[in-house]
Amino acid sequence: xxxxxxxxxxxxxxxxxxxxxxxxxxxxxxxxxxxxxxxxxxxxxxxxxxxxxxxxxxxxxxxxxxxxxxxxxxxxxxxxxxxxxxxxxxxxxxxxxxxxxxxxxxxxxxxxxxxxxxxxxxxxxxxxxxxxxxxxxxxxxxxxxxxxxxxxxxxxxxxxxxxxxxxxxxxxxxxxxxxxxxxxxxxxxxxxxxxxxxxxxxxxxxxxxxxxxxxxxxxxxxxxxxxxxxxxxxxxxxxxxxxxxxxxxxxxxxxxxxxxxxxxxxxxxxxxxxxxxxxxxxxxxxxxxxxxxxxxxxxxxxxxxxxxxxxxxxxxxxxxxxxxxxxxxxxxxxxxxxxxxxxxxxxxxxxxxxxxxxxxxxxxxxxxxxxxxxxxxxxxxxxxxxxxxxxxxxxxxxxxxxxxxxxxxxxxxxxxxxxxxxxxxxxxxxxxxxxxxxxxxxxxxxxxxxxxxxxxxxxxxxxxxxxxxxxxxxxxxxxxxxxxxxxxxxxxx
Numbered sequence: 001x002x003x004x005x006x007x008x009x010x011x012x013x014x015x016x017x018x019x020x021x022x023x024x025x026x027x028x029x030x031x032x033x034x035x036x037x038x039x040x041x042x043x044x045x046x047x048x049x050x051x052x053x054x055x056x057x058x059x060x061x062x063x064x065x066x067x068x069x070x071x072x073x074x075x076x077x078x079x080x081x082x083x084x085x086x087x088x089x090x091x092x093x094x095x096x097x098x099x100x101x102x103x104x105x106x107x108x109x110x111x112x113x114x115x116x117x118x119x120x121x122x123x124x125x126x127x128x129x130x131x132x133x134x135x136x137x138x139x140x141x142x143x144x145x146x147x148x149x150x151x152x153x154x155x156x157x158x159x160x161x162x163x164x165x166x167x168x169x170x171x172x173x174x175x176x177x178x179x180x181x182x183x184x185x186x187x188x189x190x191x192x193x194x195x196x197x198x199x200x201x202x203x204x205x206x207x208x209x210x211x212x213x214x215x216x217x218x219x220x221x222x223x224x225x226x227x228x229x230x231x232x233x234x235x236x237x238x239x240x241x242x243x244x245x246x247x248x249x250x251x252x253x254x255x256x257x258x259x260x261x262x263x264x265x266x267x268x269x270x271x272x273x274x275x276x277x278x279x280x281x282x283x284x285x286x287x288x289x290x291x292x293x294x295x296x297x298x299x300x301x302x303x304x305x306x307x308x309x310x311x312x313x314x315x316x317x318x319x320x321x322x323x324x325x326x327x328x329x330x331x332x333x334x335x336x337x338x339x340x341x342x343x344x345x346x347x348x349x350x351x352x353x354x355x356x357x358x359x360x361x362x363x364x365x366x367x368x369x370x371x372x373x374x375x376x377x378x379x380x381x382x383x384x385x386x387x388x389x390x391x392x393x394x395x396x397x398x399x400x401x402x403x404x405x406x407x408x409x410x411x412x413x414x415x416x417x418x419x420x421x422x423x424x425x426x427x428x429x430x431x432x433x434x435x436x437x438x439x440x441x442x443x444x445x446x447x448x449x450x451x452x453x454x455x456x457x458x459x460x461x462x463x464x465x466x467x468x469x470x471x472x473x474x475x476x477x478x479x480x481x482x483x484x485x486x487x488x489x490x491x492x493x
Contacts, residue, residue, distance in 0.1 A: 015118045019104055019125065026100040026129035030093040030138045032379060035085040038388030043141040044414035047088060050074040062237050069150075069182035070143035088141035095145040096138025100129045102152035103341045109159040110309060110345055111352075112302045120352035123360035127344045127367055132269045132374040136382065137337055143184050144337045150180035151190055151338030155312050158194060159305050161220045162201075170223050177227025185238055186316055186335040193315020195224050197307050217304075252329040255321060259331075266333040267340055269371030276366060277343055280350030285310055287353060306346070313342030385452075386476035390484040391418035393474035394447065397488070404447040405437050407461050411451045425449075434464040446489045447473075453482040465489070 039047070049060040050071045057075055061068040073091050081087040104125040111117025128134055137144035157173035180187045201217035209215075253259055261271065268274035288306040316339045320331045351359035368375075394404065406415055409427030416422050428434045437446075448465055450458055458481065462470060470487035478484035 015122065018122050019101075022104075022122065022125045022129050023097060023100055027093070027097045029130065029135050029379070030096050034089055034093065034139055037382075037384040038386055039085055039088065039141065039414060039417055040384035040387065041411050041414045043088065043384075044387070044417045046071060046074060046141055046143075047083060047417055048413040051078060051083065063241075065238075065241055066143060066185055067182040067231075067234050067238070069179060070146045073146070074141070085141075089139055092138050092140055092142070092145040095149040096134060099134070099138075099145065099149040099152055099341065100125050102149060102156055103128050103345065106152055106156045106159065106309075106341075107345055107348060109156060109163065110302075110305050110349055112163075112305070119357050119360045120348040123351065123364055124341070124344045124348040126364055127348065128341055130368060130371070130375065131340070131344075132371055132378040133267050133333075133340065134337065135375070136378045137334055144334050147180075147184040147187060148337045148341060150176065150183045151187065151312070152341055154180040154191070155194070155309065155342070157223070158198065158220055158308055161223060162198075162216045162304050162308070163301050165216050165219045170219060173220065173223035174226040174230075177224050178230040180338075181227060181231040182234065184335065184338075186320070187338065188235075189316035189319045190312050190338055191224070191227070193311040193319070194308055195221065195228075196315075197311040198224065201304060201307075252324075252332050254329050255324045255331045263331070263333045263336075267336060269374035273367060273370040276363070276370075277347040280348075280354065280363070281310075281313075281343055281346035282350075284346050284350030284353055306349075309342050309345055313339050313346060315339075383477050385414070385478040385484060387414040387418055387484065390449065390474060390476040390486055391415065393476070393486055394419075394449070397473050398447065399445060402445060402447055403437075404449060405434065405465065406449045406451065407434055407465075408451050408453065409433070415449070431460050431464050434461055437465065445491055448487045448489065450482040450485040450487065452478055452480040455481045458482050458485075462487075 045064075049064070050057055052060075054075065057071055058068060061071050070091075074088065077091055078087065081090065104121045107121030107124040108117055111120055134145075134148065137148075153176035154173070157169060157176045160169040161173050177191065181191055198217050198220045202215060202221050205215035205217055206212055255263075264274050265271055268277065285306055288303050292303075316336055317331075320335070324331045348360060348363070351363040353359070355362065398404075404425040405428055406412060406425050407428045409429035412422075412425075412427040415425055415427075419425065426437060428437060446466065448461070448470065450461060453461065466489045468489055470489050472485070473488050474486045475482075476484040
């Protein structure tokens with residue numbers, strides 16, 4: 001009855017209509033000017049890994065640091081839609097919009113039979129739809145939109161099984177858990193945190209019954225067990241890769257206070273907005289765990305759902321931070337894209353609980369006001385390394401007899417994507433490779449593309465490559481002092 005009253009207060013058609021509007025806005029924000037920026041290095045690597053035979057895809061991804069699900073999606077879509085920038089990014093757009101729908105469903109489950117549950121669910125969907133962080137990574141041909149959508153499907157399935165187990169939701173939990181794990185290595189952290197909380201619920205059910213019982217929490221643990229078994233083969237691959245990464249080091253900075261502040265701003269779009277969300281989420285959890293009395297199964301499930309959502313949200317952050325302090329830095333903003341919707345869910349429920357029905361409207365206004373500069377920046381001004389532009393510069397200025405050398409060689413997939421020929425350039429991974437390119441008499445003009453290099457690296461590269469003075473032709477945005485810097489060298493006499 002209470003749930004029906006909730007629908008009545010919002011209106012029989014108002015709730016679905018608002019959800020449709022939110023989904024349309026989410027799609028529009030993610031589709032807008034989708035090819036405004038060129039593919040950057042990571043996107044080009046995904047393209048290179050996903051365009052060959054399926055066995056080649058698996059072997060190339062196994063040599064990298066993440067699972068292959070997103071690559072498999074592109075491997076299936078590229079023969080149909082091609083490999084243009086828009087075609088490569090379109091699956092992420094679709095997954096980004098799917099995540100907005102899934103967070104709405106998760107918000108409804110989190111609220112249970114509360115009459116005002118639709119308000120908090122719609123708020124969570126609206127916050128994710130307009131999140132600059134989520135929009136940006138829903139327009140990238142990488143696995144981050146998949147990580148967010150897979151995480152929400154997993155979270156929703158867990159809550160559904162805890163509420164009322166069925167074969168359908170048990171199967172969905174097993175499949176969504178596996179999909180989540182195969183999306184990104186950080187999914188392990190969220191999956192483990194939720195699994196631990198479910199295991200505690202199952203243990204509590206067993207202790208209260210005095211015997212092993214097939215409670216909803218136990219059934220959820222079994223579903224996650226099937227997910228873990230499905231992921232086990234790739235877990236061994238990642239474990240071997242982890243040892244290699246630990247020996248070679250990693251590029252992520254140590255998580256000091258300034259790093260954490262930058263990360264929070266990147267995710268939330270506003271430090272103030274992050275603290276508002278955190279305060280509302282805390283208010284909701286404190287009330288559910290310590291104030292509200294458990295007088296019915298629905299109230300008990302509501303407490304369980306809050307615990308699951310809290311673990312899903314805080315678990316990856318805490319585990320990654322501890323690992324970064326004790327072993328090596330792995331904490332990075334985009335890796336937490338699955339945890340971000342969890343905070344939005346808890347904060348939306350808190351806003352609705354703090355001021356029923358008016359709280360969600362107030363929080364949405366605050367979110368749009370505080371994050372609008374970042375939203376505008378993400379849509380119009382934020383850039384990725386401009387590989388499209390630098391290759392256009394090269395094509396416009398090169399002569400018939402040319403030799404292009406790329407330093408550093410790890411960026412070869414991005415250059416290959418835009419030149420469309422691996423034979424049109426030589427990749428030099430080390431300074432010694434540049435010296436080899438400079439040996440002997442060179443009668444034709446030569447070209448050097450410096451990528452993501454420090455001033456010292458640039459000086460060493462120029463000294464190794466040629467004794468003649470270079471002619472700067474173009475420089476485009478890229479990281480490091482060099483950015484993407486194109487140089488032309490006159491023929492040797």
